[in-house]
Amino acid sequence: MVRLVGVDLPKNKRIAYALTYIHGIGLTSAKKIIEVANINPETRTNDITTEETVALREAIEDPTLDLKLEGDLRRFNGLNIKRLNEINCYRGKRHRNSLPVRGQRTRTNARARRGSKKTVTNKKK
8 A cells, every 4th residue: 555645545546546636636746746756657556666656755745846735735725714714805704604705606506515405494374
């Protein structure tokens, strides 16, 4: 089992797709990391040697790629949201009320952000 930046990578996936399980690494940056580490992109995580694992760690920590990963990235995003809340701007208010922040409609849809439907019963007259 390969463990990088505190995340266990899935066992039988190609290395580029396995790296995307790390928060902050998408497919494009995963391919760059593999290129820097000089690893065959067809390699599965099962077949990675310890030397290749060390090369991946060094490539991830490479300052030229300038990646924020896992805890640092979560902290960075959390602090940005906290700042928006504190200055009481529109986006901060939307975050606070668990509503869509970027202009989406809320009369219908927005279920992912607002949660499941709460049915309201009609009162009989």
